[in-house]
Amino acid sequence: MEASRKLTCRQRQVHFSFFLLGLSLVNAGELRHYSVVEEREGRSFVTNLVNDLGLGQLEFSSRGAKVVSKGNKLRLQLDQETGDLLLTEKVDREELCGHTEPCLLRFQVLLDNPLDIFQADLQITDINDHSPAFLDKEIMLTISESSLPGATFPLKNAQDMDVGQNGIDSYLVSSNPYFHVLTRKRSDGKKYPELVLDRALDREEQAELRLTLTAQDGGSPTRSGTTEVHIEVLDFNDNAPQFEELLYRVQIPEDSPIGFLITTVSATDKDIGVNGQISYSLFQASDDISKTFSIHPLTGEVRLKEQLDFEKTQSYEVNIEARDAGTFSGKCTILTQVVDVNDHTPEITLSAFTNPIPENLPETMVAVFTVSDLDSGENGKITCSIQDDLPFFLRPSGENFYTLLTQKPLDRETTAEYNITITVTDLGTPRLTTQHTITVQVSDVNDNAPAFTQTSYTLFVQENNSPALHIGTISATDSDSGSNARITYSLLPAHDSQLTLDSLISINADNGQLFALRALDYEALQTFKFLVGATDQGSPALSSQALVRVLVLDANDNAPFVLYPLQNASAPCTELLPRAAEPGYLVSKVVAVDRDSGQNSWLSFQLLKATEPGLFSVWAHNGEVRTSRLLSERDAPKHRLLLLVKDNGDPPRSASVILHVLLVDGFSQPYLPLPEAAHEPAQDDDALTLYLVIALASVSSLFLLSVLLFVGVRLCRRARPASLGGCSVPEGHFPGHLVDVGRAGTLSQSYPYEVRLMGDSGTDEFKFLKPILPNFQDHPLGSETGEISNCRNDWDFGIQLK
Structure with missing residues (x-):
């Protein structure tokens, strides 16, 4: 294992050495130039290298071309089949090159067998996708109001990520009467704005200015950025103090205490700072004025220095001077009138009070009170009132007597409690007021129904x-x-x-x-x-x-009930089927109902089992039993069909139906199998006659039994009318074309059903089954199994053949 690893490593080193040797021997060839616009979407087309390199498509694909870029800044993808060079992602020139122009990105195209290297560069062309932006949201300037027109004030320049003509081109300033802006250019090529003063500033007219400086680039469409230039105008002392009023008129009660504030004079100076600081003083005051009044030098508050006497002096004239830090000053006059004192407030005495007050009563007395004032003259005259938004009013009841009454019947459900403030005011100067608040509860009266x-x-x-x-x-x-x-x-x-x-x-x-x-x-x-x-x-x-x-x-709690063929008859009903019947011949029709409603009463029919599979079929939606093929002599003469009737409830309920079918050569001569022993020609006629007699006797017996059963059911149902519960259905003589379903089986009451049949190739077929009573849906079926004659012959059992 270790030896194989060493061998693999050596092989890689040898291959790499040959690769470097090949690179040193390859002629890089001519440098190719390509250009794309920035912000193009991924999968954008750059060039087709098959055409650029002069290679065939097959040669290009076989030589395994690769694209390599330095630092992987440029995301390029080469389609080996077409030779298309594509950008794999959106390119941002500012992110790749910043302010460098032009923005060139080198890449190489490598081909194997033999090894070739082609040098190329891709120029990213700038678009105007950045707006100029100022580093500061606000530029602060301080300019003295003494500055002369023509003065200049340089401002900070804006930044723009774009280059060339997409960079900053000019500066503008919002319309104003004082400044305009010039666009200057530095040695490095960057442009900056410079404010020029057109008209002398007046701080008193406008202490500060706010201008909007706009930087525009040269792109198409043009982009711009703004900042706010906040100019603060410095003050120069060129204004005198001025009083808000030249003449102040005041009235002073004679009982005003020492130190009482008579008034406050106020002067303003349009200058600010030291130039606008004002001091107040009495101007050319007599000894009487100096002893009686004083003024605060900073606030201008004029106060009493000694007690006033209305009988001694009724008025005073006081002159005030305001001076700033320079040589400017202003003057005003205070005319002071001494007023006789109204120093007693009115009084209220409550004599009677009713609480609570029942609602819904007309004009009801709430309280009786008296008012008084110890002053005399106008100071002793009194007015009395309450709030205007209350359903109460005051009625004078003699000298200084008042009665508080309800204005209309009260409604406790709207307002259960009232706070009534009685206000008593005299007519003195100044007027004195006394208020007294009483709370009135409203008691409830049963005047609202649930x-x-x-x-x-x-x-x-x-x-x-x-x-x-x-x-x-x-x-x-x-x-x-x-x-x-x-x-x-x-x-x-x-x-x-x-x-x-x-x-x-x-x-x-x-x-x-x-x-x-x-x-x-x-x-x-x-x-x-x-x-x-x-x-x-x-x-x-x-x-x-x-x-x-x-x-x-409704819930699916009732199983389907079979009306035809009836399953609990004493003798099973047998349908006759001629052997000559064609495929699709209507053998019988299963009629069923369901006491439930909606989808719980939707019925479907299914053939579960048959004596001869494939001979019969049942239609799922109408219950028609039909032949599926031609009959043959080998088919059994009697057939037993087991059918399933199922509703659409959840869970579904079902009922089974057994149908007997007898094959006959004709309806007048039913076919019965002959005994195996009867083979002699001499005995054929006697055996056939015997079978016919037996068949006729059976049919006649079945007919008589059905008639007796039908009559017995009718008589039994009429003998028990009181046993019908719930919603009753009128009973009477049914027409001959109706099937009478009595209180038996799953039907809870008697319902007449009209069964219409139509002829089809010599057979009788059910057309539809519907209730005759119009309110059948209002009288649901019962849960027991009903009885009905269900033989499919021309017998008189309540079904009319048409």
């Missing part, structure tokens, strides 16, 4: 449900409170006297849950509806009602 969440409810119940099954919940709400809102639920008497609602449904009086008391049978009761009531416990009690509809869902 309301169901739905006007009607539809509930679904699968038949054969377990007793006491919860089938749904009804719900009602009452806007009242307390006992007036407590709801009880009940079942209302049914309008249909035949609907025993108490045996079907019960309701929980507290929460409205409905329960099925017993198992429901879809075939007996498919749907029923009733009314439920919701009653509160108020006095008088109020109630409402809602309709509940219960739909019983």
